[in-house]
Amino acid sequence: MDIVLVTGFLGAGKTTRIVRWLERAQTGDTALIVNEVGQIGLDSILIGQADNAVQMQLLANGCLCCSSGNSPGPVIAQLADAHLRRTGRTLQRVVIEASGLARTSQLLRELAAFYPGFSNALRVVCVIDARTDLDLQAQPEAIDQLACADFILRSRGDLASAVEQQRCTAAISRINPFAVLVDDDDLAAAIEAPHVPILRFDAPQLTARASGHDVVVAIVAPRRTNAGYLIEWMENLAGACGAQLLRIKGLVELEGAPGLVCAQSVGGLISPLQPLAREVRDQAPFLVVIARQLEPQVLSSCDPEQHFSLRKAV
Structure with missing residues (x-):
């Protein structure tokens, strides 16, 4: 089952674009979860107007990310079971529209x-208003949404x-x-x-710090290591940084393995x-x-074994 998480700060245009997608897409084996803060679900009403509306579940009792008892996992299981009983087919995709504050x-x-191994079937899409001045927008939720995205859709470009x-x-x-920009x-x-693009093969040439929200991008030059030590380093970094760690991504060389391997972590996962x-020829490892x-x-x-040396922090 594919899980697509659609994020974006308040007013970015998530709901409008989901409605447009529903009106054009083939969604026979797709379900939708809409998360809103507040008891009146306006977004779900708007989405329900789409000609090709899918099986939908509204969660309006707080943000999925911080409300006790409001985890999306059990809801996904319920939707999958209901779809199988109704159609006799397996649910292929769940789209989650997260609250703008998630x-x-x-x-x-x-x-x-709830769903071990889900990262193999997950993509994160972030919608952002193209007119947004990110250097002045010090909202930590918005920065978190952007940093965790596989795809970024700039809305209202016109x-x-x-x-x-x-x-x-x-x-x-x-x-x-690393994000792929879409129209x-x-x-x-x-x-x-x-599929979710693993990454662009050019190591990022970052020269400026994204001011206003204390986000630091560190480029690390890894030397050949073993898989166990690499995972341990990523786990230790997640433990040291806690919620401050947004993303790790890059290419590494592993002992006894040919070619490069993609290593990544989102939000400590x-x-x-x-x-x-x-x-990939002539590509130096990097994280x-x-x-x-x-x-x-x-x-x-x-x-402790100094396998990952800091090249630059911006």
Whole structure:
């Protein structure tokens, strides 16, 4: 089962784009979870107007990421069971529209607690208004949403000036250099992509710090190591940083393994190591760590054998 988490800060345009996608998509084996803060679910009403409305569950008793008893895991199980009884088919996809105040990293931890191994079938899509001035927007939830995204959809691009679009794109690349940018109304490109892109093969050339929200991007040069030590380092880093750690992603060389391996963690959740499907020539191993208020000595303290040396922190 694929799980698609659609995030985006308040007013970014998530609901509008989900409605447009529903009106065009083939959603026979898809279910939708809508999370709203408040007892009146306006978003669910709007989504219910779509011609191709799917089986939908509204959660309106607080943010999925922080409300006790409001985990999406049991809801997914209920939707899957109801779909099987009604159609005789297995549910293939669940789309979760998170509250604009939800922290993606915490929501992913909630999902992992219920659905071990879910990261292999998960993609995170973040919607952001192209007119947003990210350097002035000090909302930690918005930065968390961006840093955890696989795909970023810049909404309302037709209303943004060229300067606003360039500023938004530059800020996105500083916070999350791995995200795939998709066109304004093409949510299907993210939801229905045949696979989640592992990463672009050019190591990010980051020269500026995303000001205003204490996000630090550290580029680490790893030397050849073994899988156990790599996982231990990522676990130690997650333990040292706690909720401040947003993302780790990059390519490493493992002892006894040919080629490069993709290593990644989102919100402290470590995905299984993935060998690259094709050979990448002339690519040096690298890891990028994205965290709030990250001190360089934290990286070294988690690495007693010094396999991961800091190259740059911006």
